[in-house]
Amino acid sequence: MAKDKKLVEAITSMDVDFAQWYTDVVKKAELIDYSSVKGCMVIKPDGYAIWENIQKELDKRFKETGVQNLYMPMFIPESLLEKEKDHVEGFAPEVAWVTHGGLEPLQERLCVRPTSETLFCDFYARDIHSYRDLPKLYNQWCSVVRWEKTTRPFLRSREFLWQEGHTAHATAEEAEERTIQMLNLYADFCEQVLAMPVIRGRKTDKEKFAGAEATYTIEALMHDGKALQSGTSHNFGDGFAKAFDIQFSDKDNKLKYVHQTSWGMTTRLIGAIIMVHGDDNGLVLPPAIAPTQVVIVPVQQQKAGVLDKAYELRDVLSNFRVKVDDSDKSPGWKFSESEMRGIPVRVEIGPRDIENGQAVLVRRDTHEKTTVALSQLDVKVGELLDEIQKHLFEKAKAHRDAHTYTATTFEEFEKTVNEKPGFIKAMWCGCQECEDKIKELTGATSRCMPFKQEQISDKCVCCGKPATKMVYWGRAY
Amino acid sequence: MAKDKKLVEAITSMDVDFAQWYTDVVKKAELIDYSSVKGCMVIKPDGYAIWENIQKELDKRFKETGVQNLYMPMFIPESLLEKEKDHVEGFAPEVAWVTHGGLEPLQERLCVRPTSETLFCDFYARDIHSYRDLPKLYNQWCSVVRWEKTTRPFLRSREFLWQEGHTAHATAEEAEERTIQMLNLYADFCEQVLAMPVIRGRKTDKEKFAGAEATYTIEALMHDGKALQSGTSHNFGDGFAKAFDIQFSDKDNKLKYVHQTSWGMTTRLIGAIIMVHGDDNGLVLPPAIAPTQVVIVPVQQQKAGVLDKAYELRDVLSNFRVKVDDSDKSPGWKFSESEMRGIPVRVEIGPRDIENGQAVLVRRDTHEKTTVALSQLDVKVGELLDEIQKHLFEKAKAHRDAHTYTATTFEEFEKTVNEKPGFIKAMWCGCQECEDKIKELTGATSRCMPFKQEQISDKCVCCGKPATKMVYWGRAY
Numbered sequence: 001m002a003k004d005k006k007l008v009e010a011i012t013s014m015d016v017d018f019a020q021w022y023t024d025v026v027k028k029a030e031l032i033d034y035s036s037v038k039g040c041m042v043i044k045p046d047g048y049a050i051w052e053n054i055q056k057e058l059d060k061r062f063k064e065t066g067v068q069n070l071y072m073p074m075f076i077p078e079s080l081l082e083k084e085k086d087h088v089e090g091f092a093p094e095v096a097w098v099t100h101g102g103l104e105p106l107q108e109r110l111c112v113r114p115t116s117e118t119l120f121c122d123f124y125a126r127d128i129h130s131y132r133d134l135p136k137l138y139n140q141w142c143s144v145v146r147w148e149k150t151t152r153p154f155l156r157s158r159e160f161l162w163q164e165g166h167t168a169h170a171t172a173e174e175a176e177e178r179t180i181q182m183l184n185l186y187a188d189f190c191e192q193v194l195a196m197p198v199i200r201g202r203k204t205d206k207e208k209f210a211g212a213e214a215t216y217t218i219e220a221l222m223h224d225g226k227a228l229q230s231g232t233s234h235n236f237g238d239g240f241a242k243a244f245d246i247q248f249s250d251k252d253n254k255l256k257y258v259h260q261t262s263w264g265m266t267t268r269l270i271g272a273i274i275m276v277h278g279d280d281n282g283l284v285l286p287p288a289i290a291p292t293q294v295v296i297v298p299v300q301q302q303k304a305g306v307l308d309k310a311y312e313l314r315d316v317l318s319n320f321r322v323k324v325d326d327s328d329k330s331p332g333w334k335f336s337e338s339e340m341r342g343i344p345v346r347v348e349i350g351p352r353d354i355e356n357g358q359a360v361l362v363r364r365d366t367h368e369k370t371t372v373a374l375s376q377l378d379v380k381v382g383e384l385l386d387e388i389q390k391h392l393f394e395k396a397k398a399h400r401d402a403h404t405y406t407a408t409t410f411e412e413f414e415k416t417v418n419e420k421p422g423f424i425k426a427m428w429c430g431c432q433e434c435e436d437k438i439k440e441l442t443g444a445t446s447r448c449m450p451f452k453q454e455q456i457s458d459k460c461v462c463c464g465k466p467a468t469k470m471v472y473w474g475r476a477y
Numbered sequence: 478m479a480k481d482k483k484l485v486e487a488i489t490s491m492d493v494d495f496a497q498w499y500t501d502v503v504k505k506a507e508l509i510d511y512s513s514v515k516g517c518m519v520i521k522p523d524g525y526a527i528w529e530n531i532q533k534e535l536d537k538r539f540k541e542t543g544v545q546n547l548y549m550p551m552f553i554p555e556s557l558l559e560k561e562k563d564h565v566e567g568f569a570p571e572v573a574w575v576t577h578g579g580l581e582p583l584q585e586r587l588c589v590r591p592t593s594e595t596l597f598c599d600f601y602a603r604d605i606h607s608y609r610d611l612p613k614l615y616n617q618w619c620s621v622v623r624w625e626k627t628t629r630p631f632l633r634s635r636e637f638l639w640q641e642g643h644t645a646h647a648t649a650e651e652a653e654e655r656t657i658q659m660l661n662l663y664a665d666f667c668e669q670v671l672a673m674p675v676i677r678g679r680k681t682d683k684e685k686f687a688g689a690e691a692t693y694t695i696e697a698l699m700h701d702g703k704a705l706q707s708g709t710s711h712n713f714g715d716g717f718a719k720a721f722d723i724q725f726s727d728k729d730n731k732l733k734y735v736h737q738t739s740w741g742m743t744t745r746l747i748g749a750i751i752m753v754h755g756d757d758n759g760l761v762l763p764p765a766i767a768p769t770q771v772v773i774v775p776v777q778q779q780k781a782g783v784l785d786k787a788y789e790l791r792d793v794l795s796n797f798r799v800k801v802d803d804s805d806k807s808p809g810w811k812f813s814e815s816e817m818r819g820i821p822v823r824v825e826i827g828p829r830d831i832e833n834g835q836a837v838l839v840r841r842d843t844h845e846k847t848t849v850a851l852s853q854l855d856v857k858v859g860e861l862l863d864e865i866q867k868h869l870f871e872k873a874k875a876h877r878d879a880h881t882y883t884a885t886t887f888e889e890f891e892k893t894v895n896e897k898p899g900f901i902k903a904m905w906c907g908c909q910e911c912e913d914k915i916k917e918l919t920g921a922t923s924r925c926m927p928f929k930q931e932q933i934s935d936k937c938v939c940c941g942k943p944a945t946k947m948v949y950w951g952r953a954y
Contacts, residue, residue, distance in 0.1 A: 033600060033603065033604065035549070035550045035596070035599070035600070036553075036554050036557050036596075036599050037550050037552045037553075037554060037587060040550035040551075040552060041550070042547065042548070042549055042550065042596075042600050043547055043548040044547055045545035045546065045547050045615070047547075048545075048546050048547045048548050049545075049546070051548075052546065068522035068525075068526075069522065069525050069526070069529065070519065070520055070521055070522050070524075070525045071519070071520040071525050071528075071620075071638065072512070072519055073512045073514050073517035073518070073519065073636055074517075074551075074589075074620060074622070074636055075514045075517060075573075075636070076513075076514075077513050077514060080513050092579075093579050093580060094579050095579065096552075096575045096577070096578050096579075096587075097575060097576060097577040097578075098573045098574060098575050098576075098589065099574060099575075099576045099577065100573070100574040100576065101573050101574075101624035101635075102569075102570050102571050102572065102573075102624040103570060110514060110573075112551075112575065112589070119512070119513075119519075122512070122513050123510060123512070123519050126510065127510065138522070142620070143548075143551060143619070145551070147578035147579040158578075159550055159551055159552070161548065
């Protein structure tokens with residue numbers, strides 16, 4: 001593997017400097033490039049192809065639950081943004097404002113959507129009249145803008161891609177049910193497709209979405225022990241409906257306000273994949289979303305028959321997303337590059353392999369090599385991809401479990417935060433003062449009140465008063 | 478059909494007022510809704526599903542030619558937009574300007590992309606070094622903003638959805654080849670998928686894209702005899718490369734400028750579909766992009782077994798995009814609604830049909846009814862959809878051919894424009910003065926210099942000097 005060195009040495013080891021490792025990987029695996037606008041990135045083909053696979057999987061799951069896609073304008077008039085008080089307070093400080101159209105100043109300035117609740121509400125107010133019009137189960141795939149001060153590729157950028165689902169229902173119960181349904185859909189997607197275990201729970205009032213009655217979240221643990229909020233689902237109750245006057249005549253002929261939800265996932269997930277599965281050789285992609293699942297690397301490709309055999313194997317493997325690396329680089333460089341790009345399975349085929357009717361399979365996750373008969377290649381590659389998908393999940397789950405701690409006293413809590421990066425499960429009295437204090441003194445925030453509650457102790461880890469909830473805490477991206 | 482009246486009467490007849498007919502159809506077929514921002518529309522689920530089908534088909538065709546998708550930021554710093562002189566002159570008067578991020582004024586204002594040549598160039602300048610990096614064959618699906626004064630849903634809106642392909646090549650020949658390749662891809666797509674015949678040709682210098690060396694276009698004729706530019710492909714030569722300093726070291730070790738192209742198609746195509754195929758009963762969708770290809774309408778659905786049979790037929794037809802309309806509306810209303818929405822085939826099934834082991838098929842395009850045995854339903858529906866797709870194309874082509882005229886004198890030209898809406902083929906000397914004069918006096922613009930040239934006469938239809946080109950002229954959207 002001596003030839004690989006050049007490429008591998010190009011990235012910092014994750015143990016030396018995790019943040020630098022991350023930046024190196026997104027660049028060297030060619031996921032992004034920086035742009036001329038600070039905080040906005042170019043998502044390069046290899047990065048975008050991951051997003052396309054995420055979209056395809058999520059979109060299919062949404063549609064199976066009756067969701068329809070549509071498209072809302074990207075601009076929100078200032079007066080519209082201001083209609084719901086909590087919402088505008090949450091978002092106004094971080095929106096980009098359009099003040100001129102062509103050479104003329106606008107009569108009213110427009111913000112570039114940071115999220116589209118207000119647009120959907122404006123639309124619903126015109127579009128919903130009767131109980132027959134409900135539920136509305138809408139989603140859009142688009143980009144949104146939030147003028148963040150500190151930015152990092154995928155994790156926090158001024159523009160990012162996402163989907164935002166927005167639904168309207170006749171009853172509070174139905175809205176709550178949909179909120180939970182979408183959170184569970186997100187969690188299953190993360191675990192089954194991204195091979196990333198998540199904690200499902202509810203945000204505290206301090207951490208909930210601007211304008212929501214309740215925000216539910218899935219929280220994942222990155223390799224460095226920091227948490228990443230990976231998807232949220234909000235129940236708005238009838239708060240927005242009252243602010244925007246969205247009423248319908250119900251079966252009993254009475255005018256009622258609708259109950260709404262919204263839920264979103266973003267390109268941030270790509271950052272999560274990198275930080276959950278990556279290693280010192282670069283990216284490690286779960287087969288389910290890897291743009292290339294199998295790369296075939298011909299060895300001594302100048303020898304007669306080698307390249308032809310490689311193309312033949314590509315046809316044999318056409319059930320998978322497969323590529324032949326027939327560039328004029330050395331095999332060692334190609335091996336190293338396929339690792340950097342996180343391709344789950346590498347097939348190596350040279351003159352001797354051909355003679356023996358076999359090929360070498362190399363797993364990206366464990367680097368394990370096996371020799372397989374060419375007649376078995378198709379089946380073995382399929383099995384290996386399944387195994388890798390499963391193994392990545394198990395490995396990430398083991399890592400998360402090994403980095404999940406409990407604390408019953410503030411001292412223990414503080415010591416754990418500082419010495420053992422990870423999740424801390426600890427009890428909480430329910431008051432924001434304790435939450436604020438914990439954040440101020442330790443840098444850890446409440447990640448969620450998990451659906452699966454445990455009784456760690458009976459007292460708040462901060463104030464010692466009777467506890468009402470068990471909370472996952474942690475430093476977070 | 479008496480019961481249908483209510484819905485059908487809701488739209489103006491196309492012969493009475495074509496513009497009003499168009500507006501009625503986009504609203505009543507639930508393709509769009511107006512929004513709180515003038516000139517920006519909500520694309521509703523039925524409209525967006527058409528766009529999704531267009532995307533799926535086009536994207537597949539792009540990828541087959543080696544194109545990769547990526548994503549560029551939506552903002553362009555003013556200084557970047559200004560780098561290519563012709564380009565900024567063409568676009569600056571119609572862009573939306575962001576001047577504030579959150580509460581702070583920006584140091585440099587940013588425009589919301591009206592098109593992304595400058596962003597791609599900025600990226601290429603960093604990303605292209607050697608001939609090994611070429612060609613770059615990139616595309617993005619996104620929304621763009623052009624601050625138009627007069628707007629119409631799909632046809633001209635301040636924000637619209639599109640794809641923009643951007644490629645960079647080592648030689649001028651390769652760039653020209655790609656420009657033509659993509660134009661032909663667009664034309665084939667329009668004819669095969671949208672059932673819309675197009676004229677392929679080159680734009681005059683006056684009509685070409687800001688910054689392009691050559692612009693190629695496909696032009697379609699709408700039902701009212703007005704032309705619609707339906708897709709364009711531009712060859713930039715090395716103009717942008719010089720402005721942005723995009724050089725590569727070639728095989729001969731010399732630094733050379735790349736040659737670039739760009740090409741785009743937009744949600745405008747949905748407007749084209751409406752205006753080419755629609756009729757006084759509403760939308761008529763080509764089966765290839767119809768979100769619902771077959772609607773099953775149960776008749777006397779309250780009778781035992783009818784709804785069950787309808788669901789059974791849905792399973793039989795599961796190779797198609799099929800729906801059962803089991804709402805509590807009357808069958809007549811459902812018939813009318815399926816016509817308004819342009820669903821290609823309607824299957825009517827009632828108690829007597831079930832008794833006889835048959836169903837009634839109704840074509841949206843010709844309203845023709847046939848009775849088919851249930852055992853044959855699957856096959857017959859497939860055949861019918863193929864036939865409708867073919868028939869729509871033939872019908873549109875016949876309409877276009879019947880509305881394509883020639884003129885050899887200015888008087889004839891003027892009379893034709895005023896009395897016979899359609900394309901006019903006429904000779905042109907090649908100077909812009911004649912082009913300007915024709916536009917000023919008749920309202921007709923040069924649509925394109927078609928690849929298939931004909932010799933209508935040997936003199937310019939305007940000035941009488943020797944002609945160099947045959948041009949398609951017409952009033953246009």
